[in-house]
Amino acid sequence: MFVDSHCHLNFPDLVTNLDAHLAAMVDNKVSHALVVAVNLPDLPGVLSLAQSQPNLFASVGVHPDYEDTEEPTVAGLLELAKQPKVIAIGETGLDYYRLEGDLEWQRERFRTHIRAAKQAGLPLIIHTRSASADTIRIMQEEGADEFGGVMHCFTESWEVAQAAIDLNFYISFSGIVTFKKAEELKEVARRVPLERMLIETDSPYLAPVPFRGKMNQPAWVRHVAEHIAELRGEPLQRIADVTTENFFRLFAKARSMQ
Template sequence: MQFIDSHCHINFPDLAVQADLLLQQMEQNQVSHALCVSVNLPDLPSVLAMAERYPNIYASVGVHPDYEDTPEPSVEQLVELAQHPKVIAIGETGLDYYRLEGDLEWQRERFRTHIRAARACGKPLIIHTRSASDDTLRIMQEERAGDIGGVMHCFTESWVVAEAAMAQNFYISFSGIVTFKNAVELKDVAQRVPLDRMLIETDSPYLAPVPFRGKMNHPALVKHVAEHIANLRGTSVAAIAEATTANFFQLFKAARQ
């Protein structure tokens, strides 16, 4: 039995300083691989360095929608950066209307740029959406994101949104939020998503699952997400581990088992 953390930020300083320990803890907890996800271009070298250092760590290239004052990527730039042998995805990208206000057309244009880059380089998308599901799904449709597919990471939306995303060739990824007591609607989604469309993640250093809530998250804790989903669905942890591992390699075809 093995688990995969499909979304983490172990290049962030608080985790990077203990990288060797984190990798040991992953091994001890049967977490075989992790995807270290880019949030901006200035910090991309630290993401790539992590992936280059450890054979079982992969990388993505992208600029998070929350980063307003940061270098804006072009399609050509993203495609070029995605040629790195350890880069297996474009993102994280998407829309986030929760933290930012005003005219957010720049966010929507950035999202379109990422989708176009993903289609151009043939690598799937990692999509972040918060308080913006209608526009997210609309732009995915308009830019034909389904042609390349990807994952709705750290999913917190309704079953209706999950269905719409899956109809566009996207996987649904659950983080530690699904273990939180008040995440009632999300628990329902976790029970209903087909096993062949599910991924698990930590989004570390954030959102540590129960019973570690409030502490710094790290990839080894992804097994607790799997255990909670298994309990919700009345199935074995092994079934969740097997399905989400297979799905990871099915989606991220540039990754090697």
């Protein structure tokens, strides 16, 4: 069985065909999925969706791309984390690719999430793009290694992966690893210790080969696993077993809900 460690199944393009996507998960042996929050206004939909299905979980957080939105507080995130099916804080982090100017508000928001995760005792889901140095620095300064988490949709270098692993974080690969030109990322996928690896779709984005360019869905996380198995010369079943076990080890609260 496979687990999609990061998706946005609550987004309109997916949730309107929820039954079909859940059925496709069954057909592709995808047992569970984590529906990840990106802002506070849409959070009720994330929580409701996770609570409606036994094999879906939720996170609470505000994505760094959302500039003009309700700002999270440590106290607020802690209260939301008490909701049923919430197993993580995030996604959070830094993204210097899409936004310009003074981005100190991103860094402060990131610190807020780290502090909330530490107090809640929950793992952190981190997004980083064009900001790896500041991301690792803030993780170190805030003691993120005390509780750990995952660098989701990883696209950085091996050096960044190693720094994150040293901070007690997992590395999660999305459909990007299947793309022909993603040679550096493929090499990272070969080198990351299996016990520190997760797989995801980040759906509805980043559909893996052979579905690149189409709307992604949790069922297609299987294709990420298949490609990683090929890269590493490992049996697909081993990638499935290890990444599933890693998911429930990291998101320990989810194991008690099985």
